[in-house]
Amino acid sequence: MKLKTLHTASKEIQLKDKKVLLRVDYNVPVENGTVADDTRIRESLKTIEFLIKMGAKIILMSHLGRPKGVDENYRLNPVASHLSKLLNKPVIKVDSCIGASVEAAANAMRPGDVLMLENTRFYKEEEENDKTFSKQLANIADIYVSDAFGTVHRAHASTEGVAHFLPSFAGFLIEKEIENLEPLLKNPAKPLILLIGGAKIDTKIGILKNFIHKADTILIGGGLANTFLAAKGHDIGLSLCEKDKIETAQDILIEAEKTKCKIVLPEDVIVADEISDNAITADAEITGVEGNMQILDLGKRSVRKYIEILNKAKTIIWNGPVGLYEKKPFENGTREIAIALSKVKAKTYLGGGDTIDAINKFGINEKSFTHVSTGGGAMLEYLEGKELPGIKVLMA
Numbered sequence: 001m002k003l004k005t006l007h008t009a010s011k012e013i014q015l016k017d018k019k020v021l022l023r024v025d026y027n028v029p030v031e032n033g034t035v036a037d038d039t040r041i042r043e044s045l046k047t048i049e050f051l052i053k054m055g056a057k058i059i060l061m062s063h064l065g066r067p068k069g070v071d072e073n074y075r076l077n078p079v080a081s082h083l084s085k086l087l088n089k090p091v092i093k094v095d096s097c098i099g100a101s102v103e104a105a106a107n108a109m110r111p112g113d114v115l116m117l118e119n120t121r122f123y124k125e126e127e128e129n130d131k132t133f134s135k136q137l138a139n140i141a142d143i144y145v146s147d148a149f150g151t152v153h154r155a156h157a158s159t160e161g162v163a164h165f166l167p168s169f170a171g172f173l174i175e176k177e178i179e180n181l182e183p184l185l186k187n188p189a190k191p192l193i194l195l196i197g198g199a200k201i202d203t204k205i206g207i208l209k210n211f212i213h214k215a216d217t218i219l220i221g222g223g224l225a226n227t228f229l230a231a232k233g234h235d236i237g238l239s240l241c242e243k244d245k246i247e248t249a250q251d252i253l254i255e256a257e258k259t260k261c262k263i264v265l266p267e268d269v270i271v272a273d274e275i276s277d278n279a280i281t282a283d284a285e286i287t288g289v290e291g292n293m294q295i296l297d298l299g300k301r302s303v304r305k306y307i308e309i310l311n312k313a314k315t316i317i318w319n320g321p322v323g324l325y326e327k328k329p330f331e332n333g334t335r336e337i338a339i340a341l342s343k344v345k346a347k348t349y350l351g352g353g354d355t356i357d358a359i360n361k362f363g364i365n366e367k368s369f370t371h372v373s374t375g376g377g378a379m380l381e382y383l384e385g386k387e388l389p390g391i392k393v394l395m396a
């Protein structure tokens with residue numbers, strides 16, 4: 001089985017004058033009616049500009065946030081306006097995904113035109129992968145192209161269902177993601193280090209269990225580390241912790257010992273009794289956390305230790321910040337590690353919305369890393385070795 005790509009499509013079928021239904025991932029932060037971070041939008045430009053050049057009529061689909069039905073706060077108008085500036089051409093925006101108004105707008109398109117449908121998640125049928133809804137989406141186009149890597153782990157109507165009704169291909173972004181991530185499943189250069197952070201263990205269990213058998217070392221930070229510290233019997237005060245996952249963390253620690261994969265947890269941490277930009281902090285030994293203390297970042301000694309380990313690696317996968325980087329008193333660990341990773345000789349693979357947001361916040365060029373994935377959950381599930389529905393449907 002091989003991925004059907006847009007390169008293939010342009011050779012196999014005529015794109016000129018064809019309506020191309022293009023699934024993009026424009027789930028971007030919007031603040032005060034403007035796009036605050038356009039990384040994901042920029043990543044889609046190569047595919048869109050190629051289709052424009054080929055004389056196709058481009059119909060864009062995306063979700064934004066998690067609305068419960070139609071919600072004015074989650075309309076894609078600011079995104080359409082921003083994309084229009086990036087493309088330097090009008091982007092026609094409609095307020096629905098299906099129906100007469102959408103069909104009329106699609107039928108009025110000329111080669112090179114760009115039309116954006118409304119937020120797909122305004123329809124409950126989207127997440128249900130409803131067959132009728134999928135067919136209604138497909139009816140307005142001739143070809144389907146998926147370029148939303150961040151959504152391919154979900155079997156939704158716009159990511160999987162619609163592909164059953166149209167000739168379907170992967171866009172350039174998905175092609176790039178697969179080309180970069182595939183080698184990590186096969187024979188990555190050793191030592192291989194997995195740096196995993198963020199808040200929840202749930203989304204990280206799969207990759208942790210998989211890479212226990214592949215990585216030489218797993219460095220754990222963020223709220224995730226608190227659950228593991230609790231699993232080892234440490235007092236973590238009032239820190240964020242998934243108590244119902246302590247047993248899972250213990251199982252992972254036991255399994256790591258069997259496979260000789262070294263799991264490294266913080267030895268010292270930055271603590272405070274409040275989360276604010278003016279919080280008074282202390283760098284505490286992990287054995288000294290108690291009472292109202294909250295662990296909110298790696299301590300300075302732990303940061304140095306993590307960087308020392310990372311500097312010896314040949315392959316590094318990073319997903320999730322190691323502290324509450326959004327607040328200045330707790331940004332040091334994530335900032336110092338991000339800077340160090342931008343300078344290492346190893347191949348570096350980054351993923352997750354918060355990880356990308358962090359490197360952008362600290363002004364680190366994405367080109368400093370081997371590959372920065374646009375998918376958080378999708379990257380994790382792909383590296384678990386899972387079959388992703390939005391990729392499977394593009395194989396032939």
